[in-house]
Amino acid sequence: MWNYIIPILTLILGLVGGFFGGVYYLKHQMTNMQMDEKQLQAMAKSMGMNLNAKQINQAAKAMKGMQKNKNFKMK
Structure with a gap:
């Protein structure tokens, strides 16, 4: 058994x-995960979005902010 x-x-x-x-x-x-502006633009285009320079900078800052926040939790 x-x-x-x-x-x-x-x-x-x-x-x-x-x-x-x-x-x-x-x-x-x-x-x-680290992404530069070119990678962010390529990812946005693959999702059907066209980001301007200001939006790309905002997304890059958000990605850096997530890296600094060690308590970041995925939902």
Whole structure:
């Protein structure tokens, strides 16, 4: 009987641990993401938006503000 219970429990624990590890890693990568103005403009164009210089500067400042805020939480 233990030959069936132990592998199932380890599989479940591995999946749960992998999920939470992946979420932590993704949040960490998102907070450390750095983009310059050209990358922001390209990302906006890929979403169908055309930003002017003022809007690009505002977006860059917002990205830098997120990096400084260590308590940033994704919703």
